[in-house]
Amino acid sequence: MSSGTASTSRNEEYQSLVKDVFVTTKIQPTLPQITIPPSIGTPENVTTTIVDTSPRPHERSNLNKEIRKSNVILLVYSDHYSYERVALFWLPHFRSLGVNVPVVLCANKSDQNIKITTDQVVEDEMLPVMAEFKEIDSCIRTSAREHHNINEVFFLCQKAVTDPIAPLFDAKESTLKPACVSALQRIFYLCDRDQDGYLGDAEIHDFQTKCFGKPLSDLDLSNIKASIQRCSADSVADEGITQSGFILLNKLFAEKGRHETVWLILRTFHYTDSLSLQSSFLAPKFDVPTNSSAELSPAGYRFFVDLFLLHDKDNDGGLSPVELSALFAPTPGLPSQWLENDFPSCTVRNDAGYVTLQGWLAQWSMTTFTSHKTTLAYLAYLGFDSSTTSSSASTKAPTPTTSALTTTKPRKRPPRTSKRRRLPPVSRTVLQAFILGAPHSGKTSLLSTFLSPSRAAPSALSETYYAPSLSPRTAVNTVELPGGKQVTLILSEFPPSTASAVLDNREKLNEQCDILVYAYDSSDAASFGYIVAAREKYPHLDDLPALFVATKADRDRVMQDCETQPEAYTAGLGAQKPVHVSVAWGSVGELFVKVAEVGLDPSSAFLRAEGEEEDDGEGWMRWWVVGGVVCAVGAAVVGIWRRVSS
Numbered sequence: 001m002s003s004g005t006a007s008t009s010r011n012e013e014y015q016s017l018v019k020d021v022f023v024t025t026k027i028q029p030t031l032p033q034i035t036i037p038p039s040i041g042t043p044e045n046v047t048t049t050i051v052d053t054s055p056r057p058h059e060r061s062n063l064n065k066e067i068r069k070s071n072v073i074l075l076v077y078s079d080h081y082s083y084e085r086v087a088l089f090w091l092p093h094f095r096s097l098g099v100n101v102p103v104v105l106c107a108n109k110s111d112q113n114i115k116i117t118t119d120q121v122v123e124d125e126m127l128p129v130m131a132e133f134k135e136i137d138s139c140i141r142t143s144a145r146e147h148h149n150i151n152e153v154f155f156l157c158q159k160a161v162t163d164p165i166a167p168l169f170d171a172k173e174s175t176l177k178p179a180c181v182s183a184l185q186r187i188f189y190l191c192d193r194d195q196d197g198y199l200g201d202a203e204i205h206d207f208q209t210k211c212f213g214k215p216l217s218d219l220d221l222s223n224i225k226a227s228i229q230r231c232s233a234d235s236v237a238d239e240g241i242t243q244s245g246f247i248l249l250n251k252l253f254a255e256k257g258r259h260e261t262v263w264l265i266l267r268t269f270h271y272t273d274s275l276s277l278q279s280s281f282l283a284p285k286f287d288v289p290t291n292s293s294a295e296l297s298p299a300g301y302r303f304f305v306d307l308f309l310l311h312d313k314d315n316d317g318g319l320s321p322v323e324l325s326a327l328f329a330p331t332p333g334l335p336s337q338w339l340e341n342d343f344p345s346c347t348v349r350n351d352a353g354y355v356t357l358q359g360w361l362a363q364w365s366m367t368t369f370t371s372h373k374t375t376l377a378y379l380a381y382l383g384f385d386s387s388t389t390s391s392s393a394s395t396k397a398p399t400p401t402t403s404a405l406t407t408t409k410p411r412k413r414p415p416r417t418s419k420r421r422r423l424p425p426v427s428r429t430v431l432q433a434f435i436l437g438a439p440h441s442g443k444t445s446l447l448s449t450f451l452s453p454s455r456a457a458p459s460a461l462s463e464t465y466y467a468p469s470l471s472p473r474t475a476v477n478t479v480e481l482p483g484g485k486q487v488t489l490i491l492s493e494f495p496p497s498t499a500s501a502v503l504d505n506r507e508k509l510n511e512q513c514d515i516l517v518y519a520y521d522s523s524d525a526a527s528f529g530y531i532v533a534a535r536e537k538y539p540h541l542d543d544l545p546a547l548f549v550a551t552k553a554d555r556d557r558v559m560q561d562c563e564t565q566p567e568a569y570t571a572g573l574g575a576q577k578p579v580h581v582s583v584a585w586g587s588v589g590e591l592f593v594k595v596a597e598v599g600l601d602p603s604s605a606f607l608r609a610e611g612e613e614e615d616d617g618e619g620w621m622r623w624w625v626v627g628g629v630v631c632a633v634g635a636a637v638v639g640i641w642r643r644v645s646s
Contacts, residue, residue: 318354
């Protein structure tokens with residue numbers, strides 16, 4: 001919208017833009033609206049509508065209406081009176097209307113003041129007003145008669161909307177705003193491929209090509225470094241440009257009115273006008289079919305492996321708190337799910353307590369399995385782009401974060417029938433097992449042993465140091481199966497105080513759980529009764545494959561206070577006998593292999609309800625055997641009878 005005192009000849013500028021020449025004939029006070037098509041103007045190809053307004057009092061209501069509708073205001077003055085009105089009337093009036101749009105300040109009729117230079121006008125007139133009113137985006141001096149800066153003034157208006165300076169730069173403090181600095185720090189991190197704290201020449205060339213689509217000449221690169229060094233000698237070193245130097249360079253762009261360059265950089269890295277990352281970038285469309293799960297693809301695993309190796313600066317095989325902090329610098333911090341699971345104690349660590357590469361990959365596999373949207377968001381934060389694995393990465397289009405994930409085939413779980421269900425093997429590499437059991441049944445010890453068998457507490461000492469779990473706990477690790485196949489196994493422990501919240505939700509239980517592990521203390525007579533009661537209270541647990549585990553097998557086994565002992569109870573369900581284990585035994589790792597095997601091939605682990613017929617396959621086998629025996633006996637009798645008769 002164009003506004004200003006009547007004497008400013010703002011309509012002369014208007015006509016000069018349209019006609020491309022100065023119009024000497026009398027011009028009407030208010031010119032009609034015109035539209036500039038997308039093909040003319042900014043690189044963003046936006047349509048621009050210019051609305052001329054009248055400053056006359058009786059047209060004030062229409063003026064106010066157009067002000068409220070505008071995206072940018074071109075405020076024109078041409079003499080001392082109209083200049084005084086800028087600060088005394090116009091800008092306060094815009095504020096009184098509650099309008100918060102950029103204002104481009106224009107000093108017109110420069111041809112009538114040839115003795116005054118543009119620098120003087122800027123210093124004496126424009127800068128004082130800009131210092132008082134932060135809504136002024138830019139200023140310019142024009143002449144409609146000489147067609148001086150006419151196209152430029154409307155280009156500034158377009159830029160004020162498409163590339164606003166206000167979110168980037170604080171003119172009063174002459175500094176970049178914190179949100180802009182934070183975004184540029186993240187961009188520097190992503191471009192610093194070797195994480196040495198410098199943008200080397202090769203990294204700068206890649207950055208230039210990615211953002212501007214053309215290489216940077218050696219002379220241009222030298223000039224850029226020289227510009228930075230003139231302001232801060234420490235910001236450029238032999239290794240390259242430091243982070244502070246990179247931010248300083250963008251500050252220079254903003255100060256010199258080249259903030260469209262800063263915006264081009266920000267938008268290349270998916271930032272919005274509010275300097276937040278685009279929601280479509282953080283949460284791209286990625287559908288996981290019913291009964292399927294999300295897993296990392298080979299490209300996703302490779303990305304997280306490279307990320308780990310890049311930040312393990314001391315090559316000790318683990319990420320220390322300092323290294324983790326550096327790795328997650330471009331993100332909001334550790335995912336909330338990790339904090340809830342007390343990372344890194346929920347996965348594999350080295351002797352110093354630092355997460356190892358095995359634990360790091362297992363953690364991300366679990367995150368993808370339980371919340372693939374979290375993984376997609378952090379892939380975006382951390383700069384996933386599978387094309388960067390090649391030397392010509394900068395010339396390739398970025399690969400979407402969804403390519404780092406894949407979905408599994410739907411898991412088949414038909415309704416229970418009177419016959420044992422036979423299902424094809426599960427094609428997954430990530431499985432989740434829920435461990436249920438009474439207090440003191442050894443669930444926590446199993447989780448600890450799963451993560452670090454060498455550091456597991458002996459069973460004989462667990463009585464002394466027992467502390468009941470008050471909240472759910474999770475452990476994740478990889479398990480190697482016979483034949484060399486590796487599976488990521490998630491073990492989740494639910495103490496009795498929180499188990500009901502999980503077991504009541506049948507739909508969520510079937511969706512998240514691959515196998516139930518019923519754990520009981522074989523040396524505690526009251527332990528197995530908890531499992532019996534839980535199965536009676538939640539009959540839908542029989543929808544899931546299950547494995548019974550007798551813990552603390554290194555102690556004397558006692559009779560359970562149940563009508564049916566565990567072995568007879570499991571036999572009545574058609575289940576495998578309880579697996580007897582002890583964390584004090586070196587063979588305890590075989591239990592986790594067994595859990596993974598059952599999760600991958602669950603047919604043999606579905607329980608049979610009371611009164612339910614035996615396994616369909618075994619029943620038919622027995623009938624075939626009996627039939628075969630009867631036929632054989634009959635044939636023998638017939639043969640004997642024929643010999644006797646003859």
